Amino acid sequence: MASGSRVDMDPDVARKLFEEGATLVLLGVPQGTVFGIDYKSWKVGPRFRGVKMIPPGLHFLNYCSVNSPSCGGEVGPKTGLFLHLKPRDVLLANWDPKEEDLNFSASSNEEEVSRIRASLQDLDPYLGPYPYEVMRKWVSLSDRLREELAINLQPLSGRVRSYSDVVPETEFRHTKDRAEQPRNDTACQTMREGLDRLPKMKEREGTELRFSAIPEKTYPPGATPAQITQCSMDFTYALETLLDQNHRQDPLDLLGELQFAFVCFLIGNVYEAFEHWKRLLSLLCRAEAAMQKHKELYLGLIAVLYHQLGEIPPDFFVDIVSQNNFLTSTLQDFFQFASGPGVDGTLRKRAEKFKTHLTKKFNWDFDADLDECEPVVVDLPEGFTVA
Structure with a gap:
């Protein structure tokens, strides 16, 4: 100090x-x-x-x-x-x-x-x-991040770094190996040619964050076209797969992982962590059937997001979060699903209260049709201000 x-x-x-x-x-x-x-x-x-x-x-x-x-x-x-x-x-x-x-x-x-x-x-x-x-x-x-969970998520090196520590995918130990690589003594005709001449890199072993693997497909193997369509609108299958593979003992640890990713991004300046935070949030907010099954998980999600969004600088939304309307469109889906008839009454009321809070705080309208590119704002009466 x-x-x-x-x-x-x-x-x-x-x-x-x-x-x-x-x-x-x-x-x-x-x-x-x-x-x-x-x-x-x-x-x-x-x-x-x-x-x-x-x-x-x-x-x-x-x-x-x-x-x-x-x-x-x-x-x-x-x-x-x-x-x-x-x-x-x-x-x-x-x-x-x-x-x-x-x-x-x-x-x-x-x-x-x-x-x-x-x-x-x-x-x-x-x-x-x-x-x-x-x-x-x-x-x-x-508060949701247990010691054991933090240890399991951070790199084996024990260090969370804001830059990627990368090494070549292939080590050229002998002169003969290096001689067989594309030569750099002639001008590149295209950007692609220049990129192809660069050595392929990978993160140094032990330095990568060990986040839960998010399923590449949102539907089960052998799914019918109807199942694929359903699972593409409701991410419950993908969410349940992630929970089963990574947080089987306690599904609430997924909230700890969400907090770990947010801290690594907001305080540690790790952009990769922000991308993982976005993907986890999208998975959680678009799993309609899971909201009816995992009441405590979703009540916890609202509390976690309440504090996280309260710490982000206002201009952050303009620069990053509002890009492609990620946050507003994701939360719009969440609030729509959370208002469904099969959702627990306590969760439904908590979600409605959170929706009202965000509308007042950030001037968003989650009930309107979101434009594809522009952030949505509420049209306020003349002279009306939001604290």
Whole structure:
């Protein structure tokens, strides 16, 4: 945190966090590094040694290395990782300047951790307090995300990176192999020719996010034309397949995966996660029969979306979400299905209330026919404003 930063906190909360909170001791983090935990980030000052008074539970640590001022002071891509902290935990990490990353191997050294724990009082002036003012917001974005689920979804490397770490699909270990590849010493006649000359790349093993595989087809093998048509309008078969293959023990874990993808995108800057979030949302919102079967899943979905959409900047919809009317058309289908006669009364009322909230907040009309390309707005009477 920047030197001189100050966080006001209720004295009773401060006392409890001081007694029960976990501590992250992060040594050697270069000054100017952009460091964040959960929903808040800072530029690291010269006295920074970590964060104290962290509420027990799941947290998303994220950071970006920064070039020295002599090299332009440019901020690098973001790296993040999910950590589950217990009461009074002390986690120790050292900055690796070569990898520009935190190395937590020291946390497995009990003797070193004991030494750090014994010197916490001396370290206290160099530890920034957890930003308590964002705790409620963070919990609302991650309350369905269990520790085990987060571990299973994040890359095997343990790092969620905003860029893809790619390597060639084929390694050319010998001169003969490289000689057989298309030569680049002549001008390309077309863009396609240029692209074909580039080596085929793939994500480095262990660095890819491990999301649930969404079925490519929404209908079962051997389906009749009538079944294909039905399953193309109602995605229940595809949703049930995903739940059976990935969240059989607890279908509500799908909401945790939705939160994981949203956090990775909104805080971790991973665009791939946004694409997965969109696909999951489309699957859930267009599964008409599933709404009648999975009441708790859909009540939870409304709560998750309520908090997620409350955190997205207003102009985000113009730039990304409104593209091809994804969100408005998807939610229109959801509200239409949720008002059906076979849907539980509580879910139907909750969906109607959510629909009213979104209409007021974003000026959308979910009852109108959506234009193919333009976002839909409600025509308000003259002088009428929406808070």
